[in-house]
Amino acid sequence: MMATNGKDACGQNGDDPSVSLNGGNDTSHSSAVNGKKAPSRNGGTGEERFTFSPQPTMEDIRRLQAEFTDERDWNQFHQPRNLLLALVGEVGEVSELFQWRGEVAEGLPGWTDSEREHLAHELSDVMIYLVELAEKCRVDLPRAVLRKMALNREKYPASKVHGSAKKYTEYED
Numbered sequence: 001m002m003a004t005n006g007k008d009a010c011g012q013n014g015d016d017p018s019v020s021l022n023g024g025n026d027t028s029h030s031s032a033v034n035g036k037k038a039p040s041r042n043g044g045t046g047e048e049r050f051t052f053s054p055q056p057t058m059e060d061i062r063r064l065q066a067e068f069t070d071e072r073d074w075n076q077f078h079q080p081r082n083l084l085l086a087l088v089g090e091v092g093e094v095s096e097l098f099q100w101r102g103e104v105a106e107g108l109p110g111w112t113d114s115e116r117e118h119l120a121h122e123l124s125d126v127m128i129y130l131v132e133l134a135e136k137c138r139v140d141l142p143r144a145v146l147r148k149m150a151l152n153r154e155k156y157p158a159s160k161v162h163g164s165a166k167k168y169t170e171y172e173d
């Protein structure tokens with residue numbers, strides 16, 4: 001999908017060789033949290049959880065995208081509504097990669113390296129536009145995420161909803 005100015009996804013940082021936006025699967029850094037190994041997934045299969053690289057932070061991404069946009073004089077196009085539409089378009093591009101495949105298992109078994117890289121690019125487009133949209137709306141996204149997750153914990157107490165996919169309105173006190 002073409003973005004503003006007829007350029008594909010104007011707003012990517014893909015041409016900045018100094019920063020990798022590919023979280024990759026570098027297992028050289030520990031998945032430990034507070035000195036404890038992260039719990040294995042899927043009820044104790046022994047397989048370690050996938051983890052992200054610690055950098056770039058969300059603020060790093062905001063700054064890199066702001067530099068990218070400033071250098072091209074694209075802020076005149078990057079108003080909140082335009083960024084929202086660009087974000088939705090990029091979500092559509094992610095969807096195209098899953099379209100007609102049926103259910104896809106975690107880890108994407110059977111996907112080629114090229115397909116995985118394509119997905120990484122499109123998910124990055126989503127992230128970049130999301131972060132820029134938040135910036136232009138003056139939402140401090142990392143802090144907002146923490147506030148929302150706290151609300152989610154209140155709405156869905158683990159003791160009450162464990163193993164259930166019900167919406168919070170469906171639970172009885």
Ligand SMILES: [Mg+2]
Binds near residue numbers: 001009090121122125
């Ligand atoms: Mg894209």
